[in-house]
């Protein structure tokens with residue numbers, strides 16, 4: 203199959219970068235000066251959007267889009283399912299004399315009414331008020347999505363109910379970003395900064411994914427419908443040799459990567475690194491970090507682009523966290539920092555003790571937030587699909603702890619004892635006015651077993667799953683950081699108001715925080731058994747499964763912090779709680795139905811065919827006067843009996859039960875469906891390794907993982 207996008211080696215990446223984005227430069231060229239200034243103020247400083255501006259922007263956007271071959275426009279929104287949704291409309295509007303005019307007014311840009319009443323709302327909408335509205339997110343640039351059948355102007359939007367409640371994850375992400383910025387700026391003010399540009403959070407997501415040949419994919423109903431294999435014996439050769447990790451990228455995959463990069467560049471998504479990952483068939487792409495809300499939109503778009511381009515190359519791109527049992531799963535590490543373009547990342551150690559004091563205050567804020575709200579971070583990555591990965595010994599444990607690296611951990615140890623005067627390993631000792639050391643910019647060793655690691659200029663949250671939106675972890679990070687910044691700023695402000703010297707106030711605050719929250723810092727091996735025990739003795743929560751984590755969302759502490767910073771109302775939180783439970787139950791129910799169907803109609807018939815062949819063989823040998831060995835027949839028959847029993851149990855678990863609440867329904871999925879599916883799989887996988895290869899109807903792990 204010829205790839206649809208042809209690669210032109212003469213084409214410079216710089217020329218195509220952002221070619222399909224309605225960029226600031228594009229706006230500047232097309233808008234009157236005053237209007238352009240007003241839009242930029244909204245984008246950059248968070249100023250309120252002047253409605254009068256919308257018409258002018260809409261007109262310019264429409265002209266640009268038509269020049270780019272767009273026939274339709276779409277409000278793109280992100281419902282609570284974590285997916286991307288679009289409502290397309292034609293630019294053309296009929297006029298009286300049978301003609302049509304290209305129309306796109308300001309009000310169409312600002313607001314849409316996709317109805318979309320079938321998206322889960324977790325009780326936020328009853329049918330009489332089922333409508334949802336989309337609203338233009340000025341901060342996220344509009345873009346053109348190309349399609350062989352015509353291009354579409356896509357406008358990133360928020361999705362809210364008639365009563366103004368958020369039905370999506372973009373709205374709370376924007377709210378949380380704003381709250382975090384305000385309180386970070388208070389701390390910076392204390393450190394003497396003036397006229398600070400809006401502080402925002404940055405997010406650099408590292409996306410892992412699998413590629414499989416599409417022929418195999420299409421022959422696996424489980425991959426098609428559940429995104430993961432519900433059956434499949436381990437291949438004789440797995441990932442033990444590590445020969446794939448960072449190895450040469452296969453040619454077809456390289457072609458795919460080049461095409462995805464080209465498409466991402468056109469959409470203004472700065473894809474940077476690409477390489478093979480640990481498992482065979484597994485790869486990674488890491489776009490450069492951007493403002494969290496843009497990174498989040500781009501991340502969703504990236505997944506769409508990857509899926510589309512993979513198909514053109516005869517492959518399927520899998521974003522499931524665990525498509526293949528027994529093989530490494532996929533994560534989406536969220537690299538997180540706060541700052542702005544002028545000050546850079548506030549999580550970078552500086553050159554002077556004063557700068558370092560500021561850095562340590564921001565680090566301490568992170569330590570406090572992660573310790574105090576570990577449960578919220580855990581729930582931000584909890585899903586039926588990520589459960590297959592988290593806590594297994596190739597992904598971070600379900601216990602949320604922070605890795606600081608030896609040098610920074612040592613500094614905080616000294617702070618806990620009252621002061622910090624040396625920086626480990628550097629041999630130098632700076633005793634400044636504020637007795638804080640010069641810190642190394644070198645992050646030290648990387649610890650891959652930590653769910654939350656300091657990596658030199660940012661923290662890397664490693665628990666998010668490959669298939670999830672980064673919006674949810676970013677909302678939690680922003681909110682809990684807002685809480686910490688607020689607390690630290692308030693403490694310092696009152697100390698200073700009470701006449702305490704600033705340096706001394708900082709010193710006391712750092713000591714207090716590390717004493718109270720230092721338990722969350724752990725530099726050891728997160729995969730070890732001992733850590734489970736030690737974490738328990740430190741009082742750190744170990745929320746092993748999604749159902750252990752989801753109730754964290756509606757605990758009083760959660761409601762309090764989300765309401766206080768205006769991120770979620772209690773009703774909005776409850777709706778997320780309900781939707782998360784529904785999604786969990788639904789995901790497992792779909793898998794269970796698939797396992798039943800594939801087990802009964804694909805695996806069992808194949809096994810029975812083989813059983814019949816063996817039985818016939820016994821009869822033929824007997825009639826020829828030979829003494830047949832019927833042990834294989836007996837063993838196969840035994841496994842078939844196990845499979846039949848397991849299928850019957852699964853069928854029963856799917857039909858007879860009643861649940862009073864979304865939680866009960868989810869619990870049933872966890873305690874009844876998951877084990878019943880597992881029993882079916884054990885029997886089916888045993889049959890796969892026993893019966894004749896030519897009778898086995900499903901593509902094997904060997905084929906799916908190694909043929910690319």
Ligand code: ADP
Pocket residue numbers: 404405406407408475488489490491537538539547659660
């Ligand atoms: P590694 O494999 O060492 O973790 P990668 O280059 O694969 O590094 O990915 C690192 C990610 O972190 C990239 O998305 C990068 O843009 C992002 N990143 C770098 N600096 C920051 C920062 N200050 N804030 C947020 N993300 C950052």
Ligand code: MG
Pocket residue numbers: 408488
């Ligand atoms: Mg990486």
